[in-house]
Amino acid sequence: MNVAQALAEARARGLDRLEGQLLLGALLNVERGWLISHDDAKLTAEQAARFADWLAQRLQDVPLAYLVGSKEFHGLTLRVDAHTLVPRPDTEVLVDWALELLPGLGAAPRAVDLGTGSGAIALAIKHRFAAATVSAVDLSPGALAMAQANARRLALDVEFLAGDWWQPLAGRRFELIVSNPPYIAGDDPHLPALRHEPRSALTPEGDGLAALRILVEGAPAHLASGGWLLLEHGYDQAGAVTALLSARGFTEVANRRDLGEQPRVSGGRWPGGPAA
Numbered sequence: 001m002n003v004a005q006a007l008a009e010a011r012a013r014g015l016d017r018l019e020g021q022l023l024l025g026a027l028l029n030v031e032r033g034w035l036i037s038h039d040d041a042k043l044t045a046e047q048a049a050r051f052a053d054w055l056a057q058r059l060q061d062v063p064l065a066y067l068v069g070s071k072e073f074h075g076l077t078l079r080v081d082a083h084t085l086v087p088r089p090d091t092e093v094l095v096d097w098a099l100e101l102l103p104g105l106g107a108a109p110r111a112v113d114l115g116t117g118s119g120a121i122a123l124a125i126k127h128r129f130a131a132a133t134v135s136a137v138d139l140s141p142g143a144l145a146m147a148q149a150n151a152r153r154l155a156l157d158v159e160f161l162a163g164d165w166w167q168p169l170a171g172r173r174f175e176l177i178v179s180n181p182p183y184i185a186g187d188d189p190h191l192p193a194l195r196h197e198p199r200s201a202l203t204p205e206g207d208g209l210a211a212l213r214i215l216v217e218g219a220p221a222h223l224a225s226g227g228w229l230l231l232e233h234g235y236d237q238a239g240a241v242t243a244l245l246s247a248r249g250f251t252e253v254a255n256r257r258d259l260g261e262q263p264r265v266s267g268g269r270w271p272g273g274p275a276a
């Protein structure tokens with residue numbers, strides 16, 4: 001089998017052209033351009049077998065990132081596996097907002113990422129704003145191990161804490177709190193296609209708002225005066241999250257849109273002194 005035949009096979013089986021190229025490129029460790037200019041290059045029997053295996057898995061909705069073992073996020077290459085949600089480009093919107101706020105939050109702002117997964121948000125913030133002291137929390141030992149390995153490999157100094165949302169942060173305050181929590185409703189029709197990713201990272205079950213409620217409720221006890229809370233949420237949850245933030249006493253409540261123009265991140269500023 002040569003490169004052209006492998007790519008044709010992927011298309012015939014129903015994979016789109018770009019995905020076929022990404023899969024084969026990762027397997028052969030070459031750029032997409034190489035595949036196009038070397039379409040008569042032969043695959044070894046071992047490469048052909050692995051390609052067939054990856055193709056079958058991809059057609060069963062296994063994320064490309066799990067097959068190739070990594071995902072690009074905000075300029076970083078992150079290792080990912082089935083313990084971690086695959087970082088999404090939409091989440092870069094949250095990181096960009098955080099990076100706009102950080103310079104106004106003091107000389108050495110403290111930031112924390114709740115439900116860090118692969119470490120994507122925390123590591124991207126530390127990478128682009130080294131003066132911040134960055135912490136990251138996750139309940140899943142498998143996710144934390146992956147996040148820590150990513151931090152080591154990228155030589156980014158982030159503190160990792162195991163626990164359930166606020167639990168490992170007792171008594172601590174931050175200038176910036178960010179999270180991309182599970183927010184898909186338990187009966188959302190998109191969930192089956194995401195079945196290879198950790199369900200607990202995708203949905204808190206119910207209406208999808210349970211984790212967002214915990215985050216809004218608990219944030220004031222962990223925010224410094226003037227600190228910000230930024231939360232990613234579902235395309236149809238901006239109204240609910242905005243209402244939760246306002247009801248809890250946040251000011252400057254605002255939303256940011258994702259690449260598909262959906263309101264995807266909401267945030268607010270904690271106004272006063274130490275709060276209950």
Ligand code: GLN
Nearest residue numbers: 180181182183184201202
């Ligand atoms: N944005 C992801 C998706 O819709 C979900 C991420 C999450 O639940 N935090 O696939």
